[in-house]
Amino acid sequence: MITVQEIELPLRIPSASINMVFMQPYIEFETPHREPYKWSQQARGDQLKAIERTLELAARPTQEERAHFTVFPEYSVPGLDGINLIDEVIHREGWRNESVIIAGIDGLTKGEYNVLCSPDTTRIAESNAPDRVSDHEWINCCVTWTKDKDGHILRWVQPKIRPAQLEKMTPCKDMFQGSSIFLFKCSYERPASYPCRFFPLICYDWVVKINGISVWEAVLSRISEIWDNNPNPIHWVFILQQNIDPNHDLFLDSTYNFLMSDSSKYQAVERHFAAVILVNNAAEINPCRDGRGGFTSFVFHPDAPFDCTACRPTICMQPEKLRHAKKLSRCKDILFREMGACIHSCRVRVPKFVTSDPTDRTYPIEAEVYGLVTKDDPRLPGGPVPASVKWINDDIDVIHNIASADMSGAPLQEDAGRAHSFVATNLRYVEAQGLTDRIRKATATKNPHFDNVDSWENAEHEALEHMLYTLSALGICHDLNIADSTLHGTLQLPHGICQVVAVRGQSHDQCRRHFDETVGGMIHDPIILITRDPSNLQPTLAELSTIFDPFLATGLRFKDYQSLVTACRRAGSKEQLREALNDLFKPFEKKII
Numbered sequence: 098m099i100t101v102q103e104i105e106l107p108l109r110i111p112s113a114s115i116n117m118v119f120m121q122p123y124i125e126f127e128t129p130h131r132e133p134y135k136w137s138q139q140a141r142g143d144q145l146k147a148i149e150r151t152l153e154l155a156a157r158p159t160q161e162e163r164a165h166f167t168v169f170p171e172y173s174v175p176g177l178d179g180i181n182l183i184d185e186v187i188h189r190e191g192w193r194n195e196s197v198i199i200a201g202i203d204g205l206t207k208g209e210y211n212v213l214c215s216p217d218t219t220r221i222a223e224s225n226a227p228d229r230v231s232d233h234e235w236i237n238c239c240v241t242w243t244k245d246k247d248g249h250i251l252r253w254v255q256p257k258i259r260p261a262q263l264e265k266m267t268p269c270k271d272m273f274q275g276s277s278i279f280l281f282k283c284s285y286e287r288p289a290s291y292p293c294r295f296f297p298l299i300c301y302d303w304v305v306k307i308n309g310i311s312v313w314e315a316v317l318s319r320i321s322e323i324w325d326n327n328p329n330p331i332h333w334v335f336i337l338q339q340n341i342d343p344n345h346d347l348f349l350d351s352t353y354n355f356l357m358s359d360s361s362k363y364q365a366v367e368r369h370f371a372a373v374i375l376v377n378n379a380a381e382i383n384p385c386r387d388g389r390g391g392f393t394s395f396v397f398h399p400d401a402p403f404d405c406t407a408c409r410p411t412i413c414m415q416p417e418k419l420r421h422a423k424k425l426s427r428c429k430d431i432l433f434r435e436m437g438a439c440i441h442s443c444r445v446r447v448p449k450f451v452t453s454d455p456t457d458r459t460y461p462i463e464a465e466v467y468g469l470v471t472k473d474d475p476r477l478p479g480g481p482v483p484a485s486v487k488w489i490n491d492d493i494d495v496i497h498n499i500a501s502a503d504m505s506g507a508p509l510q511e512d513a514g515r516a517h518s519f520v521a522t523n524l525r526y527v528e529a530q531g532l533t534d535r536i537r538k539a540t541a542t543k544n545p546h547f548d549n550v551d552s553w554e555n556a557e558h559e560a561l562e563h564m565l566y567t568l569s570a571l572g573i574c575h576d577l578n579i580a581d582s583t584l585h586g587t588l589q590l591p592h593g594i595c596q597v598v599a600v601r602g603q604s605h606d607q608c609r610r611h612f613d614e615t616v617g618g619m620i621h622d623p624i625i626l627i628t629r630d631p632s633n634l635q636p637t638l639a640e641l642s643t644i645f646d647p648f649l650a651t652g653l654r655f656k657d658y659q660s661l662v663t664a665c666r667r668a669g670s671k672e673q674l675r676e677a678l679n680d681l682f683k684p685f686e687k688k689i690i
Contacts, residue, residue, distance in 0.1 A: 099258065099276055099312060101319040102222060106283040107245040108195035110165055110293045112450045116443075118155040118164040121393055122147055122173050122469060123379040123438040124339060132267045133204025133235035136175040144175055145182055147469040151440050152186045154467055156193070163193040164442075170376045170393075171201035171300045171339040172237070177209055180240060187242050187250055197281075198242040199297050201337040205236045210273075213240070214254055221254045222277030234273040237264060239297050239337055241279065253279050258312055261301035263339075278316050280331075285447070295333035303336045304347040313355050314363075321365040330367040332449065338377040341389035348375070349424040356398045356428060369400045370449040384437040384476040386491040391436025392420070395445065395462065397429035402453035403446070403461040405429050408549040410481035411464040412443075415551055431461050434487050439477055440467040475525055483529030484550035485536070489561060493521050496562050499569045507666040509573055509674065516572035520565055520586070523579035535585055539564045541602025541611035560601045563658065567599035567627045570661050574671040575682070583620060592684045595623045602628070605636040605657060609644045622652075623685040629658035654681050 125140035136144055148169070155164035174180060183198060205213065211227040213219065230236065238256040256275030257264075264272040278296055285291045302312045310318075313334075320331075334355070340348065352373045373396045380388025394416070397403065405414035416432035417423050433441050443464040451459050468477035475486050500514030507513070527535070537547065539560035546552040568577060568586045576589040586597040598616060600608040608628035616624070628636075628644075635657050636644060644655065661678070668674035675682060 099278065099307070099315045099319065100222065100224065101278050101280050101316055101323060103280045103282055103320075103323055104220075104253070106243050106281055107247070107249075108197075108243065108283045109246065109286050110195070110283055112285040112287045112291075112447055114444045114446050115166065116162065116164045117166045117168065117374075117445055118151060119167075119376045119393055119433075119441040119443075120148065120151045120169045120173060120469075121377065121379045121391070121433075121435070121437075121439050121441060122170075123382040123390075124172055126172075130263075130266075132264070132270045132272070133206060134172065134237075134263065135203045136172075141175045141178065143470075144173075145178060148174065148179055148182055149186070150467075150469060152183070152192075154440055154442060156186070156189070156191050160193065163196070165193075165196050166333075166335075167196070167198045168335055168337070168374070168376045169198075169200035170378050171239070171337045172203045173339075173378060174200045174202045174240075176203055176205060177212060179203075180213060183240075183242065184252075187244055192244065194244055194248050195246050195283075196244050197295075199239060199335055199337065200242075201239045201299060201339070202237075205238065207232060207234065207236070210236045210238075213238075216252075218250060219252050219254060220279075222275075222279075224276045225254070225256050230273050233270050235270055236273045237299065238275070239299055241281070241297060243281070253281075255279055255297065255299075257299040258302045259305040259307070280316075280320060285450070287450075291449075292329060293333075294329070294331045295335065296331075297335040297337060300336065300338045300340055304351045311351060313351060317363040317366045321363050324365045326365045328365050328367055330369075330449070331371050332447070334371065334373045336373060336375045338375060339390075340377050343375065343377050343390070343392040344420045344422050346422075346424065349420075349422055352396050353424055353428065356396065369398050370447075372397045372401075372445075372448070379438040380436040382438050383494075384435060384439070384474055384490065385494070386434075386487075387419070387436055393433045393441060395429075395431040396425055397431070397448060397461065399427050399429065401429045401448040401461065402451045402459065403429050403448065404458040405431070405461065407458075407460065408484050408551060409460060410483045411435075411466055411487075412462055413484075413551045414461075415549070418551060418554070429461060433464065433466075434484070435466050435476060435482070437476075438469050440469060441465075442467060485529045485532040488550050488553055488557075489532050489536070490525050492558055492561050493525060493565070496521075496565060499566045503566060503570075503662050504666060508669045509665060509671070512573045512671065513569060513665065516577075517565065517569040520568045520572060520577065520579060524565065527580060535564065536560060538584065538612075538615045539599055539601060541600050541607045556601075560599075563601040563627075563629050564599040567658060567661065568597060570665045571597060571625070571627075571678075573665060574674045574678070583622070584616065584624070587622075588625070588682075590682055593623075595625055595682075595685075596620055597625050597627070599627045599658075600629075602630065604630050605640055605644050609655075624653050625681050626653060626655045627658055627661055628655070633659050635659045652685055654685075656681055 155167040260272040380390035504513040542556040578587040664677040
């Protein structure tokens, strides 16, 4: 039987917005896996440094910026060493009063659990006490630290209720099964004493059913009894995850049903202004778009008075394409785009206190991304990440280098590889609007929702690949400028500069028409246009006559990608390649006007 203890805390939370910091580490367990599941010895030191960096970020210099909630997902804190580190930091004078830390701890032995629970400042349900743990059991738990308005600190230990598949695969021992949940009650600043309630659960506890009833249903049932069926709100539910399949139907269904289940069933527990906060470990150690993990997110009730139609930096507010699922489409589903190891920092509006006003488009979250270590990557800037910067950098990661894709075995293969690396590196650091403009000019296939980067799909990916390969091929034999280019790139020729445009579409004719629409006569430099169709075919003479009108295209030169890459593959030297592409590189008689 699951019990619930409501804990009243003497701390206040801002009514307008709340500062939250989430660590999203890439976990490196001991191998081979053995219970209790712990961080590998080699990775523990770096993880402790990353925890300290997360806490430093949460304790920013100004009171207004400091975190009210700091959350570490399941298994992310390495044992007693990690717990002691958090203890030491929260006791510092610089750590804000009226704040909360919630942390998932890696596997503890019975002895370690006894040490964790022994201080007078530690609270634990009687049913979860160390003397209830058998010698053959180990513990997966979360710890909640609270620092009240007077600076008094307590910590609350809550073991996981049911083992997931990982914890069931234990040939020697079993995971101790907890049976009690802490429901914390503090208050918002305004109106005075209005309750702010939250509770944490650990990963599988969000979906597991006991005798046909899910843990969260049992929790709501017990809360209704405690409140004697008098209606009261719950606002924040923190789900600490080590979840390699965060978009599994079970997790999405539990989130949806918690927010949307028939209110008459648990009528005492108001959830109209509630949010489920899913805090997961990373899918990869480096920045990425998907994988086995990630998808840290806020899911608000549909009644939350937020505008979620925009394409905002750092967060995705229409994440069906990223999730490959629509189960949460009725909710206000706010997803952090970065799935790799990082720290998410955000300011969250409190839906209860947002007045829906047609003069104010209220977004739910303003968010930033930080690296766990110092890293030169535009996806980890220590600030907001525009959607196009995130998308293009992720796509560049998965596009094969032209040296292996189209130049394998060619005499200039190594030169092509170096040119590709130069172009890719420079594209990564183009500012957001410039990246969006480049993709728009490169993609002839129309996307009616192009302005929403989260809608970009295969057509935009292929256009980016074509642009990258085109610039790399031309960069083999002439100097390129990417960052300062008006279009896709600028070639430095012996007789002057020339702009490059690469367009991919369903036909060469479509590419040419798209070029006229997006570039036309706006640019006064000479332009080389490289087009590509889906089959990478050369245009026929009949097609060429419709694609290229010399009279209208003064200052414009054209070549298809197949002809360009063939010339690159056949050339034995840079000089031979320049000669083979002389029809593109020879002096222009007249610039575009």
